Amino acid sequence: MKEREITVGYSMGLHARPAAFFVQNASVFSSQIWLEKEGQRVNAKSILGILMLAAEQGSPLKLIVEGSDEEHAIDMLASVLMEGRVE
């Protein structure tokens, strides 16, 4: 299991479009993936879960990945979130 503390890079926070992009990326991996904010943990492959975090720009989040491709997944997903990429 891998864990990493990150902050949200999206200027409008984790809203629909960034959340959609993130979930699409997370779903590529076979590992189980979670995001945690202030103790609230959600499945990172669920857009509803991610929207519920209401994570604003700069919010500290914990990214947790467990599975066979966890190394690759955590690097890739952490960079998407930190850099605020949508494509």
Place this chain on the structure above:
Amino acid sequence: MSPLDAESGQEDQRDIVFRGVGVSNGIIYGKVFVLDRKDPAIPREQIADDAREQEIQRLHEAIEKTEADLGEMRRKIERRVGKDHAMIFDAHLLMVRDARLIAETEQRIYEENVNAEYAVMETVNAFVKVFEGIEDTYLRGRIADVKDVCRRLLQHLMGERTTHVPREGEAVIVVARDLSPSDTAQMHKEVVLGFCTDVGSRVSHTAIMARALGIPAVVGLGRLSDSLTTGDMILLDGNRGTVLVNPCEERISQFMADARRFEVLLKKLREEVELPAVTKDGHRLRIGANIELTDELKQIHRHGGEGIGLYRTEYFYMGREDLPTENEHYMAYMAAAKCAAPHPVIIRTCDLGGDKFASMMEVAQEVTDCMGWRAIRFSLQMPDMFKTQLAGILRAATVGEVKVMFPMISGIEELRRAKEVLEEVKDDLRRKGEDFKMDIDVGAMIEVPSAAITADLVAKEVDFFSIGTNDLIQYTLAVNRVNEKIAHLYDPAHPAILRLLRDVTKAAHDNGIWVGMCGEMAGDPFFCPILLGLGLDGLSMAPVVIPEIKRVVRACHYDECVDMVGHTMDMLTGSDVRKFIKRRMGEIFPDLQ
């Protein structure tokens, strides 16, 4: 419709009139289809243990069908209005196949032995409750998306029990509280004559879609959808933003005759679009166009507009989550400047409100929030966003005669702060070695009564005024036009408004600056002689009404108009003013009587 009928205010008692904002032109008479968005009653059915697998199977079939629908809609919208607007369906697609949604629904079916419909609804309601507890307005707005997806799933689970716009048969006018992208994507053009919605604005999804489809639409109609039922007949006037409910025969034929006459008139007017707006005694007005989309630019020349009197820039910020870049602003304004040359372009800085800003889909709170955190107030608190736009404007001003205008200025302090920011942007551009216009003209939109009352002070600090009558009238008369109980009090002919207009114009001219008008009143032929007589230097309006206004100007004598204004200043009521104008208009346009 002729100006005389439009402003007579003598509607037949049997006819009920709703006034909103016309966002796509055209006049039609047709049958109403009320798109009922109320949730259908979902029965709770207790099922046997061995029926649970079957319910789960049904759930997955419905999910697959919904995915197929959404994929299809995404393609349609992308084709019709572009990729940015199609993006919302990506989120919808992810929601319908959301792991958590499916897992919790399956769990309900298994543990509570309930039917799939009921399990879906319960699960979605639980999600909605959580979303309602979130403080972020934008995210609360996603409730609509979750419900939209839920409705689709239920539709497939229950068969076609929920209402949707028919795909074939008699063509209808769709009436709804609001229309979502998935609603409009499902509609077939052949069966939809027009749209009417309770909420919305010129940049709402409904408006953009109606213009793309070329069908008339009126939005911001208040409580129209509650007042109508499917099968009612309405006259929809997208030019003037009115809806006439169950009108009598006489009224319909009069209306349609007006519509036809208007068409004929338009054809004739198109032949003379190049003629300038000069009165018989040689007084000249600049008639500009109100524009918000780049693809509307071509309409300016077609209708004989002299430049752009109001470039609304809100659209740049809609339908997306990131902010437009300086270059996007620059490219758009440069295109406008080139198109308008040799005439000027007045670019109004962003007039959005704070809470509406981050919405992917229109939330349409602007009416309730019209006195709130928006326009220049919002821009001044978002300096980065504001500066990006100003930099784009300053750079584009090297190409043509581009001017910048600040919306909702309420006094000198705000104006000075905005101008300070403009100077900072100039410094930045200078440091970067960018080419820009140093002495760009700066204007104030006069739409807040405090600015109108102190116009003599404000005039000393700007290069021009543009009077925004829509808000000025609402604020001055304390009338929210969306409330149908008081909408009749919204009256551009009210003596208070005419006096304010007189004073603002005088203040501008005393200080040697240009003053124009860009509200709806500017495009209303009925008031044209009065606006001429007040001495306004320019008017700006929707391109489609420019030829008509120019024709009115050409039929007037400036001296007579000045005289008319003199008479109206002593009148006691708006209806006295209207009667007087109507009589004089009859003399100027005997053929329109």
